[in-house]
Amino acid sequence: MRYWLMKSEPTCFSLDDLESSPRQTAAWDGVRNFQARNLLRDEIKVGDGVLFYHSGGTAPAIVGLAEGVRGGYPDHTAQDARSDHYDPKATPANPIWYMVDVRFRMRLPRPLTRSDLAAHPVLAGMAVMRRGSRLSVQPVTADEWRAVLAAAGLVG
């Protein structure tokens, strides 16, 4: 079991959107970056922990927890010409792009903003805090995961 951080612009897909999805579950589709694709296709498994991060806006923050409920499978939106994420090179035989399903777990009692993270000895080192870090799916260490739960007041 491993841990991940997934970024989303809340105007595009928010934690609320995930919570109000059928069975509180949604496909994490539309990722069009090869590094992130490899993580979705090969690494993210059922039961993995996910930090839900809202990017953009006035206060980017980790806002909630989710979990992987289905490992990598082809992202069919790449083969849909009407999709914003259409890729004409994707075919059923070579889907190119992959997605996973994630399920809502909880909203953090208080969002952890970037200034919260920056002030924390462990969390300041998270990949998402690196300047120019644009990867929309990032690995999170077990230490970072525990520190997030503690900083959010979820564990003693």
Add this chain to the structure above:
DNA sequence: GCCAACGTTGGC
């Protein structure tokens, strides 16, 4: 709105 960082594209 600005700009740094990064990935991708395309000319050579």
Add this chain to the structure above:
DNA sequence: GCCAACGTTGGC
């Protein structure tokens, strides 16, 4: 295969 140009992301 190199690398400049370009587009996008995303914090501020």
